[in-house]
Amino acid sequence: MPPNGQDLHGGGRGGVVVLPPPPSSPPPPSKMDCFLSSVCTPLNLQFIDVAYRVKVSTTAAAAKGAPPGRISHAGGTGGGGGAQEERTILKGITGEARPGEVLAVLGPSGSGKSTLLSILGGRLAGRHAGTVLAGGRAPCRAVQRRTGFVAQDDVLHPHLTVRETLLFCAMLRLPASSPAAAKAAAAEAVIAELGLAPCADTIVGNAFVRGVSGGERKRVSIGHELLVNPSLLVLDEPTSGLDSTAAARLVATLSSLARRGRTVVMSVHQPSTRVYRMFDSVLLLAEGTCLYFGAGRDAMDYFAAVGFSPAFHVNPADFMLDLANGFAQTEYDNCNAADGGNVKQSLISSYNRVLAPRVKASINAGDVHGGEQQPPPPASESCSGCTSWSNQFAILLRRSLKERRHEAFTSLRLFQIIAPALVAGAMWWRSSPAAVGDRMGLLFFVSIFWGVFASFNAVFAFPQERPVLARERASGMYALSSYFMSRMAGDLPMELALPAAFTVIVYLMAGLNPSPAAFALTFAVILSYVLVAEGLGLAVGAVMMDAKRASTLVTVVMLAYLLTGGFYVHNVPGFMAWAKYTSFTYYCYRLLIAVQYSGRLARLLPPEEARGEASPAACVAALVAMFFAYRLLAYLALRRVRT
Numbered sequence: 001m002p003p004n005g006q007d008l009h010g011g012g013r014g015g016v017v018v019l020p021p022p023p024s025s026p027p028p029p030s031k032m033d034c035f036l037s038s039v040c041t042p043l044n045l046q047f048i049d050v051a052y053r054v055k056v057s058t059t060a061a062a063a064k065g066a067p068p069g070r071i072s073h074a075g076g077t078g079g080g081g082g083a084q085e086e087r088t089i090l091k092g093i094t095g096e097a098r099p100g101e102v103l104a105v106l107g108p109s110g111s112g113k114s115t116l117l118s119i120l121g122g123r124l125a126g127r128h129a130g131t132v133l134a135g136g137r138a139p140c141r142a143v144q145r146r147t148g149f150v151a152q153d154d155v156l157h158p159h160l161t162v163r164e165t166l167l168f169c170a171m172l173r174l175p176a177s178s179p180a181a182a183k184a185a186a187a188e189a190v191i192a193e194l195g196l197a198p199c200a201d202t203i204v205g206n207a208f209v210r211g212v213s214g215g216e217r218k219r220v221s222i223g224h225e226l227l228v229n230p231s232l233l234v235l236d237e238p239t240s241g242l243d244s245t246a247a248a249r250l251v252a253t254l255s256s257l258a259r260r261g262r263t264v265v266m267s268v269h270q271p272s273t274r275v276y277r278m279f280d281s282v283l284l285l286a287e288g289t290c291l292y293f294g295a296g297r298d299a300m301d302y303f304a305a306v307g308f309s310p311a312f313h314v315n316p317a318d319f320m321l322d323l324a325n326g327f328a329q330t331e332y333d334n335c336n337a338a339d340g341g342n343v344k345q346s347l348i349s350s351y352n353r354v355l356a357p358r359v360k361a362s363i364n365a366g367d368v369h370g371g372e373q374q375p376p377p378p379a380s381e382s383c384s385g386c387t388s389w390s391n392q393f394a395i396l397l398r399r400s401l402k403e404r405r406h407e408a409f410t411s412l413r414l415f416q417i418i419a420p421a422l423v424a425g426a427m428w429w430r431s432s433p434a435a436v437g438d439r440m441g442l443l444f445f446v447s448i449f450w451g452v453f454a455s456f457n458a459v460f461a462f463p464q465e466r467p468v469l470a471r472e473r474a475s476g477m478y479a480l481s482s483y484f485m486s487r488m489a490g491d492l493p494m495e496l497a498l499p500a501a502f503t504v505i506v507y508l509m510a511g512l513n514p515s516p517a518a519f520a521l522t523f524a525v526i527l528s529y530v531l532v533a534e535g536l537g538l539a540v541g542a543v544m545m546d547a548k549r550a551s552t553l554v555t556v557v558m559l560a561y562l563l564t565g566g567f568y569v570h571n572v573p574g575f576m577a578w579a580k581y582t583s584f585t586y587y588c589y590r591l592l593i594a595v596q597y598s599g600r601l602a603r604l605l606p607p608e609e610a611r612g613e614a615s616p617a618a619c620v621a622a623l624v625a626m627f628f629a630y631r632l633l634a635y636l637a638l639r640r641v642r643t
Contacts, residue, residue, distance in 0.1 A: 041146065042099035043134055043231040043263050045120060046363050050130035052090040052115055052288075088288055089115045092130065094359055095283050095293045097232075097265045102251075102258050102278060104296065105267040106317060107285035108325050113267040114152055114236050116285070120265055121149035121234035123474060134232070143232070145476050148225030152236040154217045155467040156224075158206040159406040160399070162196050162216070163187065165204055166223055168399045172477045173228050176387040190223040193253065214241035219250065225475075226257075233257065235266040244272050251275050268317075276317045286324035291347045293359055306350040308343075323347060392482035393489075400490035408494040417498045418505070420449065425509025433513075442510055443592040444567040450499060450526060451533045451585045452558045458537025459554050461487075462638065463547040470641060484635050491534065499530045513596050521595040529588040532623050535630030536584070542637035561585040566613075584626050587619040594619075 090112045097103040097120075105113045118124045119132065122144050134143045156165055166187040174183050191200050196219055204220060205211015212220070218241055225233060233254070239247035251271075255278045258264040268275065279296040292299055300316050303309060308328055310319050322328070326343045387395075407413075428442045462469075473480060503526050506512075507519060537554055544550040563569070564580040566589050572580060580586045594616045614622070 041135075041231050042261050043143065043146065044099060044136070045097040045232060045263055045265070046131075046133040046136075047096070047116075047120060048094050048131045048133075048360070048363060049092045050090055050094070050116065050119060050128060050132065051088070051092050052112075052119065052124070052128045053086050053088050055086050090119075090128070090288045093283075093285070093288075093290050094356065094363065095281075095290070096359075096363055097263045097281070099231075099261050099263050100258055101280035102255050102264045102266065103281045103283060104271070104276075104279040105265065105283045105285065106271075106320055106324070107267075108321055109269070110287070111285040111324065112288040113285060117149075117234050117236045117265065117267055121232075122147060123149065141476070146228070146231040148228060148230035148233045149471075149475070150221050150225050150233075150235040150238060151471065152240070153467070154214075154221045155471050156204045156206075156217065156220060157399070157403045157468065158204055158209040158211060159403050161201050161203050162212060162220055163191065163200045164399075164402060165220055166190055166227065168395060169224050169477070170227050171395045172387060172392065172472075173475070176391065186227055190226050193226075194219040194223050195249070196220065196223065215243070215246050218242065222250070228475075230262065232263045233265070235264070237267055237269060239268055239271070239275070248272065248274050251278050270321065271317045273315045273317075276315065282320075284320050284324060286326075286344055286347075289344075289348055290356075291324060291344075291351055292320070293351075293355060302355070306347070306354065308347070387478075389479060389482050392478040393486050396478060396483055396486035397490055400486055401493075404490060404494050409497070413498070416453070417502050421502045421505040422509075425506050428506075428510040430509075430511040439510075439512070439596065440567065440593065442506075442512075443596065444565060444589055446503075446506065446526065447529065447565060447585050447589045447592065448558075448562050450502075450530050451561060451588070452555075454495065454499075454530045454533035455537035455540075455554050455558060456551060458534040459541040459550045460547050461538060462542045462634070463545050463550065466545055466641060469638070473641075480638060481635075484638065488631065491531075495530060495534055496527050499526055503527075513598075518595055518598070522592060525588060525591045525595060528623055528627070529584065532584045532588075532626050532630065535627055535634070539630045539633040539637065542634040545637075545641065558585075565589050581614070581622075584623060587614065587622045590614055591616060591619045591623075 093112075093116060095103070105116060107113050115124070119128050122139055125139070132139060134140075160168070167184060170183040170187045171180070174186060191197055196216060199212045199216050203209065203211045204217060211217070218238060222235065222238060235254070238254070239250060242250060251266075251268075254264050254266065258280075271279075276296065281294065282292065282296040282299055283290065284292040284299075292302060294302065296316075299320060300309070303320070303323065308323060323343065328343045424442065424445060428438065431438050431442070433439070469483065472478065473483075500523070503523055507522065512522070513519070536557070537550075540554050540557075541547070541550045544553065560579070561583040562585065564572070564576075564583045565585040566580060590613060
């Protein structure tokens with residue numbers, strides 16, 4: 001084995017790149033080390049002949065940028081509507097990530113890096129071919145809880161500050177036996193280690209909300225996973241969006257974590273030379289096929305041995321990416337490239353002939369560089385991330401209130417509510433109790449306004465939160481039921497404050513029934529109706545998980561409810577009579593009429609219009625049933641969301 005500080009051959013005439021030796025010992029203890037000094041079970045990760053295929057419709061495949069269709073099991077023949085073709089993402093990838101080392105996955109865009117890391121991080125369990133072993137055994141829930149996975153896209157709550165984000169994560173993921181002060185200290189340690197102290201009290205933000213920078217947001221995502229003191233840390237493009245210095249610092253931090261017995265696997269698109277030298281092992285992919293797996297410092301020697309070496313000083317990572325793209329510099333012509341297909345085929349053939357047998361033999365023997373099977377984490381450790389259901393509910397409720405207070409009471413939202421209330425109050429200013437038709441028009445306007453507004457806004461809730469929900473559930477942070485119940489409880493103060501203000505303004509300006517009991521009942525009916533309409537929006541959004549399609553469907557449904565609400569048509573044809581009984585707008589409208597006229601409306605209307613209407617008790621029962629039914633449907637739909 002070449003000594004540290006060896007020359008990495010550039011081939012040709014003196015093309016040599018000299019890399020300084022990697023640090024031989026861990027860096028001095030930092031503030032984070034005290035937190036991460038707890039026992040961490042070493043985890044040797046092996047992956048053998050991992051393959052992954054998806055099926056896409058031919059029309060989607062032909063459209064540039066179209067998302068893949070239904071995912072099928074590797075090697076499966078799952079059907080689907082329309083003509084489909086099978087696309088291979090990974091083709092039998094084999095390798096190993098060892099405790100105490102950093103494995104870097106390199107390759108051009110579309111080479112399968114993110115898919116491989118998703119498989120290794122347990123995000124595609126059961127949907128791939130090949131074998132993945134953690135400590136010599138198939139991964140289990142205990143291993144999953146000790147795995148930190150940082151996706152390429154930063155999925156965070158935009159309105160929480162950096163400190164709040166990490167503190168809520170610590171409260172949910174650290175052991176329930178740890179006191180709150182220790183969890184807060186762990187969050188502060190991560191903030192200090194990742195250099196987030198200057199922006200700790202700044203909101204995270206996203207593409208639409210201004211917050212911290214992209215690099216700082218990436219560090220928050222990494223800190224989210226570091227809090228669990230993981231045995232295995234998988235990161236997809238952690239240096240994207242960072243400058244060279246920040247990227248080097250981040251990789252140095254990850255390397256120091258690995259030196260303390262953790263297994264770190266990361267994909268990097270285009271690392272600098274000083275970042276590359278921190279990689280212990282390198283896996284090079286091209287179009288889902290492996291071109292190299294081995295020590296990072298041996299890569300250039302290997303490629304030189306199989307006939308590919310640069311003609312000038314070059315970053316090893318840049319040279320390897322050139323090869324993966326089919327570009328081979330030659331000693332005599334620095335600009336001309338050999339045929340890309342021939343280059344890749346030559347490299348694939350060389351790998352299968354030279355390296356693949358050695359890698360597989362070593363892994364099958366169970367002694368790759370001294371790797372040994374580790375026992376599974378003990379029971380106490382496997383449950384270290386669990387907290388009680390009530391604790392999860394309380395923490396998630398606090399987080400939901402902090403996050404959603406920014407969107408519930410924006411100036412635009414206030415204008416959307418107060419302006420229509422003032423206009424309606426002016427239009428029906430002090431209307432006479434004898435003007436039954438006018439007052440019924442006002443009551444129906446209130447019903448349809450809040451039916452449309454509440455349901456349409458609720459449609460976007462779960463589609464927008466789906467990435468966060470999927471990531472946090474995949475990490476085992478909480479039970480779906482605790483999240484759902486905290487969301488429903490958090491909706492009460494957020495969603496009912498504005499309807500209450502609307503009702504007070506309209507009621508007083510229009511001069512409706514002055515009885516305190518009538519006002520209280522009207523208030524209760526409208527707030528209950530808002531919750532039912534919101535339930536419809538939540539259910540449709542959860543079932544479709546596409547905000548655009550779901551909002552379209554809700555618009556059509558509310559239009560149907562508008563027509564069957566009992567204001568426009570009283571003598572509904574017999575074959576359509578059933579339709580109005582599915583409309584919660586109809587039940588709300590009937591209740592408002594009953595409250596305002598204290599049951600005397602039947603004497604004010606023609607007999608044919610008053611006949612066959614639902615009683616107040618039936619209206620209340622129908623609204624209660626719909627309240628629970630819509631939310632139950634939303635919960636069951638969320639259970640189908642893949643994590």
